[in-house]
Amino acid sequence: MKVCIPTEGEGGIDAPVGQHFGRVPTYTIVDLDTNEVEVTQNTSEHMGGVGLPPEFISKTGTHVMLCGGLGPKAVTMFEQFGIDVLVGASGTVRDAIEAWQQGQLMEATDENACREHRHH
Numbered sequence: 001m002k003v004c005i006p007t008e009g010e011g012g013i014d015a016p017v018g019q020h021f022g023r024v025p026t027y028t029i030v031d032l033d034t035n036e037v038e039v040t041q042n043t044s045e046h047m048g049g050v051g052l053p054p055e056f057i058s059k060t061g062t063h064v065m066l067c068g069g070l071g072p073k074a075v076t077m078f079e080q081f082g083i084d085v086l087v088g089a090s091g092t093v094r095d096a097i098e099a100w101q102q103g104q105l106m107e108a109t110d111e112n113a114c115r116e117h118r119h120h
Helices: 053-058 072-080 093-101
Strands: 002-007 026-031 036-041 064-067 084-087
Touching (some): 002 093, 026 093, 053 072, 064 093
Parallel strands (some): 002 064, 064 084
Antiparallel strands (some): 002 026, 026 036
């Protein structure tokens, strides 16, 4: 099973979880079956590229997305790709995976999605 976490800097297992989902420089993908760690650059339109993060993340074979928070539109897109989204991740990638495995993260819903980009 592959888990993806938005990360700061170069990404990786000890990288801090990025709190601005669409604007992080990297996404770290951990295969829990093989412990393989893969870092994908954020090439989305938020970073001057093309497309949105759920689109290219879905191509990596990710099953679960762990993040601090993200907008309702992104949650819906991930759901369409069959990717579960959990929010409340913090610390490092390793911390986020541990919290998820211990049932400490919440499933993202439209109710708990970030509304920060909707401020007036």
